[in-house]
Amino acid sequence: MSRSLNKVLLIGNVGVDPIMKKTPGGIPVISFRMATSQTWKDRGGNLREQTDWHTVIAWRGLAEIVEKIIHKGARIFVEGRLQSRVVEDKVSQRQRQIVEILADNILLLEGKDKNNNNNANR
Secondary structure, three states: OOOOOOOEEEEEEEOOOOEEEEOOOOOEEEEEEEEEEEEEEOOOOOEEEEEEEEEEEEEHHHHHHHHHHOOOOOEEEEEEEEEEEEEEOOOOOOEEEEEEEEEEEEEEEEOEOOOOOEOOOO
16 A cells, blocks of 8 residues: 655745634634745746635644634744545535645744734744
8 A cells, every 4th residue: 555645834824813613512623714925036027926825724722722822914834734625605505625724733933922922832
């Protein structure tokens, strides 16, 4: 059997405050969107930029930590894996596949946490 690897490392900025929910069994899960950007010069020497948006999901203890320290605008490091699932579009009633980052580790890289404590790497 061949081995495979599903690993994601991102550094970027949080686009919206994380949203905490609980499963029917009471397990905390939090989600938020983060942006990563790439810049380059085109053939004409003009600086170009492309921003990609990622949905990040964290469970249990990590979700509780994220709720306390991560906020919109925070620069963070995320380590995790890609996870895809099928959801039903509420408007079109069609099923579509979405891809999310299932986080194993999240670090606040710079700035202050939600309680205005300096650089709260945890």
